[in-house]
Structures are given as C-alpha cells and as structure tokens.
Amino acid sequence: xxxxxxxxxxxxxxxxxxxxxxxxxxxxxxxxxxxxxxxxxxxxxxxxxxxxxxxxxxxxxxxxxxxxxxxxxxxxxxxxxxxxxxxxxxxxxxxxxxxxxxxxxxxxxxxxxxxxxxxxxxxxxxxxxxxxxxxxxxxxxxxxxxxxxxxxxxxxxxxxxxxxxxxxxxxxxxxxxxxxxxxxxxxxxxxxxxxxxxxxxxxxxxxxxxxxxxxxxxxxxxxxxxxxxxxxxxxxxxxxxxxxxxxxxxxxxxxxx
Numbered sequence: 001x002x003x004x005x006x007x008x009x010x011x012x013x014x015x016x017x018x019x020x021x022x023x024x025x026x027x028x029x030x031x032x033x034x035x036x037x038x039x040x041x042x043x044x045x046x047x048x049x050x051x052x053x054x055x056x057x058x059x060x061x062x063x064x065x066x067x068x069x070x071x072x073x074x075x076x077x078x079x080x081x082x083x084x085x086x087x088x089x090x091x092x093x094x095x096x097x098x099x100x101x102x103x104x105x106x107x108x109x110x111x112x113x114x115x116x117x118x119x120x121x122x123x124x125x126x127x128x129x130x131x132x133x134x135x136x137x138x139x140x141x142x143x144x145x146x147x148x149x150x151x152x153x154x155x156x157x158x159x160x161x162x163x164x165x166x167x168x169x170x171x172x173x174x175x176x177x178x179x180x181x182x183x184x185x186x187x188x189x190x191x192x193x194x195x196x197x198x199x200x201x202x203x204x205x206x207x208x209x210x211x212x213x214x215x216x217x218x219x220x221x222x223x224x225x226x227x228x229x230x231x232x233x234x235x236x237x238x239x240x241x242x243x244x245x246x247x248x249x250x251x252x253x254x255x256x257x
Contacts, residue, residue: 024048025236026220027065027078029058033251035067038219038236042244045236047251051080059095059104059218066095066104075104075117086115086122094136096218098184105138107146114144114160125165130158134179135216143168147187149178155189181216183224186239188216195226197243205243210235 022039027050029035035052038045057068060078067074073093075083083101090110097104104117115124116138131148139145139159146158148170155176159169173180173187176196180189185200195207211228216237219225224237225248234248 024220025223025238026062026218027052027058027060028219028225028234028236028248029055029217030234030251036251038223038248042236042238042240042246045246045248047249052076056092057095057217059097060220061097061100061103061218062221064097064101064104066097066106068093068095068106073106073115073122075101075122084117084120084122086124094133096136096138096183098138098218099221103138105136105144107133107136109133114162114165116144116162123163125163127160127165127167130160130167131156132178135181137182145182147173147178147180147182149180153178155180179213181224183216183218183239184221188224188237190214195237195245197237197239207237207243207245210245210247 023041025038027035027037032054034054035050035058036047037050039048040046052067055067055069059066065076067076071087071089073086073088088108094107101117106115113124113126115122130146133146134149135147137145142162144160144162148156148158150156155173155178157171157173158167161168177189177191180187187198189196190209193206194209196204198204210233212230214226214228217225222239226235226237236246236248238244
C-alpha cells in the first residue's frame with residue numbers, strides 16, 4: 001500500500017502545472033548534495049529534486065527561503081529567484097523565515113550578529129555576548145528573540161531591540177532543556193521523555209526520540225527537518241493538530257555510501 005502511494009506521488013509530480021499536483025512539505029537540506037524538494041504526506045515522503053544547490057543552512061516558509069552557501073546568505077523565492085544577499089564567514093548561520101520574507105532573520109555566530117530583511121535589503125546589528133544561541137526569531141520590526149542554552153542546559157529567551165542590538169530582557173523558560181528551537185508559536189527540544197513539542201498556549205505533545213542531539217531547520221510553515229548526528233538519520237516533524245514524525249528518504253548519492 002505504501003509503495004502504491006509513493007508511486008502515485010511521483011506520478012503527480014510529473015503532471016503539468018495546470019493539473020493536480022502532489023502536496024509538498026517543503027525543502028530539505030542534506031550534506032554535500034543539492035537541497036531537495038519533498039512531496040507527500042506524513043508517513044509517505046519522496047524526494048523530487050530542486051532548483052537549489054548544496055547549502056550550509058536553510059530555512060523555508062511556504063513562499064520564500066533563506067539559503068546559506070559559499071559565504072553568502074540568499075533570500076530567495078521558491079522558484080529560485082534571488083531577492084537579496086548578505087555575506088557571512090566562519091560557522092554556518094542560524095536561519096529563520098517564519099511566514100515569509102518579512103520575517104526573514106539570521107544569526108551569525110562567528111560575528112555575534114543578527115541579520116534581518118527590511119523590505120528591500122538586509123540590515124544587521126552586533127549583539128554583545130548573548131550566550132549559546134540555538135534559535136532565532138524576528139518578533140517584529142523592532143525586536144528579535146534568541147533562545148540561549150545556559151551552562152546547566154536550561155533555556156532562556158532573550159529579547160533583543162532592533163536596530164541597536166541591545167538586550168532588553170532575558171527570561172528563563174521553566175522545564176525546557178537546551179538546545180531548544182522555536183518555530184512560530186511552537187518550541188521543540190529533547191529530554192529523557194522524548195521529543196517535546198509545546199505550543200504557546202501550554203499544549204504539549206511528546207514523540208519518540210529517534211536519536212540524541214539534533215539540529216532543526218524549517219522546511220515550510222508547518223514542517224521542520226530534524227537531523228540526528230549520533231545516528232545520521234533525517235526526520236520530518238509535521239506540526240498539524242497532532243505532531244508527527246516521518247523518516248526522510250536519503251538522496252541516491254547518499255544512500256549508496
């Protein structure tokens with residue numbers, strides 16, 4: 001049954017634009033291969049190629065994306081059109097784009113700098129030693145939020161004023177273990193109970209944890225790519241009414257290794 005569903009999705013992907021197309025959870029980044037577009041539904045996902053090359057970091061909304069590659073952050077439309085660029089060096093940046101280009105933001109760890117899109121161009125500001133940043137979010141045109149992992153693995157939410165970069169508040173988030181990641185009104189992290197997904201209204205779901213430490217990148221408005229470094233597995237977290245995890249297929253070049 002699952003094979004039939006996968007074959008149907010591949011067939012739908014080849015239809016003309018005017019015809020019905022398969023649902024797409026967004027774009028996923030694998031190391032050393034081009035960014036891949038996904039097709040399918042939770043539990044049934046296939047790779048469908050991409051117009052984008054390899055990258056150090058990515059984040060996609062339903063309309064736009066941020067791609068960090070070869071020392072440059074690009075704001076792009078899903079068609080591949082480049083809207084703006086910003087240079088980076090050293091460690092890969094943390095990227096977030098939320099609902100679209102108006103919420104595009106990056107954290108450059110090597111320069112301790114916030115970068116955000118301001119309608120027509122990227123702006124930036126240095127932040128004085130906020131700590132170990134795991135996630136970044138543009139709250140408004142005048143404020144950003146950083147999630148900080150403290151030395152005892154607790155997590156603090158730090159609000160930074162824009163455009164001056166001053167830290168205006170720091171709040172300890174009770175019961176949350178770092179590193180934690182924020183996507184919209186959801187926080188995700190791992191603890192001894194599993195993968196925790198909590199909404200701002202206090203609703204929490206716990207899912208089986210496929211590995212230990214993971215990284216998280218936004219694939220679209222309601223999908224997140226989780227990579228577990230300890231076992232090399234890739235998973236797609238779908239928020240929806242009930243969060244769910246789906247194991248991602250590997251590109252052919254990776255699967256053959």
